[in-house]
Amino acid sequence: GRTPNSDFKFYVTSKLPNPHYAPEVQVKVTLVNFTVTPKGLEDQLLSQVVGFERPELEEEKGKLVVQIADGQKQLSEIEDKILYMLANSTGNILDDEVLIATLAASKTTSEQINAQVAQAEETKTKIDE
16 A cells, blocks of 8 residues: 555545535545635634644534534434334234334434434533633
């Protein structure tokens, strides 16, 4: 494997007013929005300062962003699975044991994921302060 050159820089521009990138990408790049508000500029500058002075915090924040996105993706997948099962259920849905078991399991899973996402967001907010 080759080690990346720390002097390498890659610039991309877009005419999109608010381009959207996956959280995994946002963690690894610096986005500069030239239509930024004063608050947005403050957030960007704070992120740069924290990244310089406390790189471990910025790295933790990056991991939390990905964790939050993963949790939200899992919740969306659970919702999609339940909707699919409800749409394709025949007869009385209360008699569909697989559906009932999936609903019970998904409730527990979604509660766990929601708790993890809330904790990650709380930690991210503390890092941002």
